[in-house]
Structures are given as C-alpha cells and as structure tokens.
Amino acid sequence: MIIVANKEEMPIIREQDVIPFRNRVKDYAVKAGMSILNQTKLITAASELVRNLLKYGGGGRVKIEAVTSGREVGVRLTFEDKGPGIKDIDLAMRDGYSTGRSMGLGLPGTKRLVNVFDIKSELGMGTTVTIIKWKNG
Amino acid sequence: MDKIPILKMGDFLLITIQVDLYDQLAENLESDLVNAVNKFKSKGVLIDISAVSIIDSFMGRILGNIAIMSKIMDAQTVVVGMQPAVAITLVELGLPLNGVISALNVEKGMELLRKKIYNGYNPEQDYDHSSE
Numbered sequence: 001m002i003i004v005a006n007k008e009e010m011p012i013i014r015e016q017d018v019i020p021f022r023n024r025v026k027d028y029a030v031k032a033g034m035s036i037l038n039q040t041k042l043i044t045a046a047s048e049l050v051r052n053l054l055k056y057g058g059g060g061r062v063k064i065e066a067v068t069s070g071r072e073v074g075v076r077l078t079f080e081d082k083g084p085g086i087k088d089i090d091l092a093m094r095d096g097y098s099t100g101r102s103m104g105l106g107l108p109g110t111k112r113l114v115n116v117f118d119i120k121s122e123l124g125m126g127t128t129v130t131i132i133k134w135k136n137g
Numbered sequence: 138m139d140k141i142p143i144l145k146m147g148d149f150l151l152i153t154i155q156v157d158l159y160d161q162l163a164e165n166l167e168s169d170l171v172n173a174v175n176k177f178k179s180k181g182v183l184i185d186i187s188a189v190s191i192i193d194s195f196m197g198r199i200l201g202n203i204a205i206m207s208k209i210m211d212a213q214t215v216v217v218g219m220q221p222a223v224a225i226t227l228v229e230l231g232l233p234l235n236g237v238i239s240a241l242n243v244e245k246g247m248e249l250l251r252k253k254i255y256n257g258y259n260p261e262q263d264y265d266h267s268s269e
Contacts, residue, residue, distance in 0.1 A: 015160050022157065022191065040190065040222035044230060047193040106194060109230040 002076070002132075007065040014059070018050055021062060028064055028075045032135050042075060042133040045113040048106050049079045049129055057081025057127055067132065074115070074134035082126040089119055141166045143173045148180040149250060150212075155188045163199040170203055174210045181250035182207050185243055187218030197232040204237045213253045215239065217246035 006028075010021050025046045029039040046062075053060045060081030067076045086092050093107050111117040116132035139162055144151040150173055152166070170182065182203070186192070192200070204214040216239045227234060238253075240246035 019157050019159055036220075037222040037225060040220075040226045041229070043191050044193050044226045047191055048230075051193065051195060109194065109232065112229045112231070113226065 002067050002069045004076075005066040005068060007063060009061055009063050011061050012050055012053055012059055015054065018047070018054070021050055022047055024064055025075065025077065028066055029133070032066060032073045032075055034075075034133070034135050038133060038135065038137065041113040045110045045131055045133070046077055048110045049077070049131070052106055052129075053079050053081050057083030060126070072134045072136065074132050074137065076116075076130065076132045079129045080126065085123040085125055085127055086119075086121040087123060089121055093119070141169075143169055145173070145177050145179070148254065149247070150174065150177065150179045150182045151185070152183070153185040153188070157191065158189070158196055158199075160195060163196060167199055167203055167206070171206045171210065174207055174212045179212050180254045182212055182214040183243065183246050183250060184214065184216045185218050185246075186216055186223075187220065187242075189223065190220065192223050192227055194230065194232055197227060197234055200237055201234060213238070213250055215246040215249050217241065217243050
C-alpha cells in the first residue's frame with residue numbers, strides 16, 4: 001500500500017513553468033534521500049513528461065507526492081492534461097514512435113528511468129501519466 | 138531575457154552552460170552559435186556542460202543539432218564535462234547523442250579540437266618557436 005506523506009499540485013501552462021516544476025521535483029527527491037543518479041533519472045523523466053504535457057496536451061496539472069510503501073520511500077508524479085488523448089497507447093509506448101517533432105523516445109525512454117509507469121488516456125478527454133521513483137529503485 | 142554567452146577564443150568558440158536550459162534559451166543558443174561560427178569563421182566549438190544537471194531528449198537534440206550545423210559550417214564541436222549521472226540517464230533514456238564528440242574536461246576538449254583541426258599542429262606553439 002502506498003501512503004502519501006506530503007503533496008502539492010502545480011499548474012503547467014507555459015514553457016516557463018517547467019524549470020520551477022523541475023526544481024520542486026528535485027526538492028522532493030532530495031528529501032526522499034535519493035542518490036544523485038536517481039534524482040537525475042527522476043527529473044529527466046519528469047522533464048520529458050512535462051514537455052509532452054505542454055506539447056500534446058496543451059498544458060495541465062502535475063501532482064508531486066512524497067510516498068512510502070513498506071520500507072521504501074519515493075516520489076510519485078501525476079501528469080494530467082485535457083488534451084486530445086492518445087489514440088494507440090501500445091504504439092506510443094514503442095521505441096522510435098512519435099507524432100511530434102521530438103525524437104520518438106519520450107514514453108518508452110521515460111519508462112526505463114522510473115520504477116512505476118502508468119498511462120491512461122481517452123480520446124478527446126485527455127491523458128494521465130503516473131510515475132514513481134523509489135529511493136533505492 | 139537570459140542569454141548564454143558565446144566567447145571567441147582564436148579559432149574557437151567557447152560556451153559554458155551555467156543555467157538550466159529551457160526550450161527558448163536552447164533554441165536561441167542554437168541559432169546564436171551558428172551565426173557566431175559564420176561571423177568569426179570559427180573552426181571549432183567547445184561546449185562545457187559540467188554545470189548542467191539534466192539533459193532530456195529536447196536538450197540532447199539541441200546538442201546534436203549544434204554539432205551537425207557546425208559541421209556543415211566547417212567547424213568541429215566538442216561537448217565537455219558531462220556529469221556521470223547525466224551520461225547514465227541519457228543512455229537509459231535511449232539518447233546516445235550520436236554525432237556529438239565529447240571530452241572529459243575543457244582542457245582535454247581543447248586538445249581534441251586542436252588535434253582535429255590542425256591535425257596535431259598547434260599554431261600558437263609554432264608562433265612562439267619562430268619568435269625565438
């Protein structure tokens with residue numbers, strides 16, 4: 001069971017919101033006691049997802065949570081947009097696939113950086129991506 | 138508006154990225170740099186990223202673009218000082234930065250650039266020699 005110790009929400013509307021958001025994620029990662037490597041992985045994953053949120057979802061909200069599960073502590077991030085949604089999630093999760101002008105490694109690459117990666121999307125309703133990085137994950 | 142300074146050092150351009158890059162800043166750097174290569178007829182570009190803690194796919198693409206654009210303009214690009222955690226993260230992300238030449242630090246990067254451009258011949262040394 002995952003227990004939430006501390007949380008906050010940030011709106012992500014413009015590109016300028018990205019750096020303050022990344023800094024907050026870093027604060028949470030440091031507080032969880034993550035190594036530099038795991039901090040870097042989490043912040044890079046967050047950066048990829050927040051970029052998708054802006055580019056494809058037209059902005060949205062991100063929830064940052066300090067979570068614990070048994071002996072593990074970590075950070076959970078939930079990215080929520082009300083954009084067009086993803087037509088074929090399996091396809092979007094494949095290496096090398098992208099509809100935008102990025103390099104097409106956003107989602108699968110991001111998944112490799114974190115311990116839990118969950119994506120839900122409904123056409124016309126939006127997309128929600130949840131990731132967890134454990135301190136020792 | 139923030140700007141990343143591009144320093145001219147002889148035939149080289151030196152860029153030290155000291156802040157977290159957001160998209161606009163990175164895109165501006167890309168175009169400023171290509172313009173500077175053209176203006177100063179630079180032969181080499183050295184980008185120090187030792188203060189950069191995050192490189193995501195966008196930033197990686199910018200670095201790759203800079204290397205390719207400089208090459209087309211007949212200049213070599215070397216990226217120096219990548220933090221170990223950044224290197225590991227980039228590979229796991231699936232972004233091996235193909236085409237970007239790197240060196241451990243500024244000193245080694247300069248050496249590499251000289252080697253690539255003058256083929257090991259250092260015009261400054263030659264100058265010192267002839268003045269004796």
